[in-house]
Amino acid sequence: MVSYVVYGRGSFNQLDEILAPRRVGKSPMIFLLDHFFQNKPLADRIPLGPHDKIIFADVSYEPKTKQVDALATQLKQEFGTVSGIIGIGGGSVMDLAKAVSLMMNNPGSSADYQGWDLVKYPGVYKAGIPTLSGTGAEVSRTTVLTGPTRKLGMNSDFTPFDQIVLDPELTINAPANQRFYTGMDCYIHCIESLTGTFLNEFSKSYGEKALNLCQEVFMGEGDWGPEHDDKLMMASYAGGMSIAYSQVGVAHAVSYGLGYLLGTKHGVGNCIVFDKLEEYYPEGVHDFKKMVDKNKIEIPQHITRGLSDEQFDTMINVSLGMKPLWENALGADWERKMTREKLRALFEQL
């Protein structure tokens, strides 16, 4: 787990103090900043030391192993080594920061480490500072990467951040639809894990808390305010913690198919799928639709219209490959329940 956690409005202002004891000689701190913040005030608030560097990370697409390898190579060539990698942004930036930190100290390509407990050495010091709430990437022991052969995380004990700074003020300017999609990443995860067959009290406690917070934030009365940012940041944290002993379900399995073929991003992809899953999660989808209405969000429709049979087959293959997700959702005999025909019909609705 993450060893150092700071939570509080304005805690970003403590960053200089937090990083000071982690600086090693003249080796720089590298700030990976979401390109969303280019020409925004946050970039100027970063406590840059004389040797430090800000790199704007283009996360128009989710992180790729090639992108991770290129960044690590660039930093090694420029600096030899670095004091630390500080990821500031949404889930993609945080995953990128974790992966680059690991690749500063591990040989080869990040693609070699996609899987479970393959990473050999601890990375350089790494800190995560979320500016969007919901992914749980700030506390997870993985970093989801698209590689040459698969989309899979570097899951290891070395993967979690050493430090996270949870400052809800940083999420204040998030675009409403992005904030919603990312918040729903947390909500949908909770619904899938709490109704699933894999769960223990640890993950249940965290999942229930995250779910309640999401409901308060997105279904409660009144306009969006600072207390919503506070709660959603805690929902994300609790949701991320609940992943430890739980598993996701149908929405994630189907959404992976969309992501693989169409590049649909995780948050919005989950929303597109979950919107059509009344059969599997009746209560959860009922509330989801209420939240969509209340927050005046438009969920993209008909994104699979006009795809070829071959393309549908690709998505179906990717999706059915996520066996543990299906088993969690539908039980050991899931293959009888989720046939290719049934899944095709579901993809056609999206």
Added chain:
Amino acid sequence: MVSYVVYGRGSFNQLDEILAPRRVGKSPMIFLLDHFFQNKPLADRIPLGPHDKIIFADVSYEPKTKQVDALATQLKQEFGTVSGIIGIGGGSVMDLAKAVSLMMNNPGSSADYQGWDLVKYPGVYKAGIPTLSGTGAEVSRTTVLTGPTRKLGMNSDFTPFDQIVLDPELTINAPANQRFYTGMDCYIHCIESLTGTFLNEFSKSYGEKALNLCQEVFMGEGDWGPEHDDKLMMASYAGGMSIAYSQVGVAHAVSYGLGYLLGTKHGVGNCIVFDKLEEYYPEGVHDFKKMVDKNKIEIPQHITRGLSDEQFDTMINVSLGMKPLWENALGADWERKMTREKLRALFEQL
């Protein structure tokens, strides 16, 4: 925070595997086991290596700095150094294990480090395995010790365990009254912090979850079963996490007075006090009384009967010394609200 957390029924069986990578040469693992387990099967389930040692810890009284120093000195004399200290028991044993681990690597007496961030060096590897749920000692960054001049913790970034093993099966044989008093440690903490003036969303989220779990466990229908042990262990964990950004209140401030003069243990002391605090925590005390009835627990009464004026003064002085607790409970002008006379009247009711 604790870097490695395992939660699950039967996870104690993984202890050998968990400790293996932490063994340094022939240096032993030291298992500090609650004396409650003398001649009980748990002692035989400890994965003892050829050089390891079990020490039964007498926790009839809460840990003292003298006891910590004596244990650390004994271990240094016998082994030079050790691979780790594994505390297995209730809050006192866990605090003892944390403190002994620190004193293996820090010079002088543990009394020198009572306070905030005074500990100079990390301790030896330390793991905590609770067999009673409620104290939160498994996750806290302190270890409460009674020293020559004060009862105060060694609060530091080096204090938390490196690893905790949360196995609810281990709590199955706890005596019902002990289980209740320790569970109420968590409940009372939550009431005090959630109604206090110091709190942020991090601590609120954890505190609310811990409170809900305590209510489910102690107020729910039906007899005590494994799911109660599961939930109470998570309540303790969440309650411990909520301490980060919150503060306790009247019950703790008054209970410290009892503990100082009469040696009343923390859990039962809090119950004795909280039972009389309708004025400050009306809802919390109402539910507390229900839980006492439902669980058929007898709260000791009249423990201050016959004390001298001087003794009452001692308790009042200790209690009023806990300024942040009073301020959290009663606000900045607490001194006008809680006079010596009023506090004396409260102590006389106990």
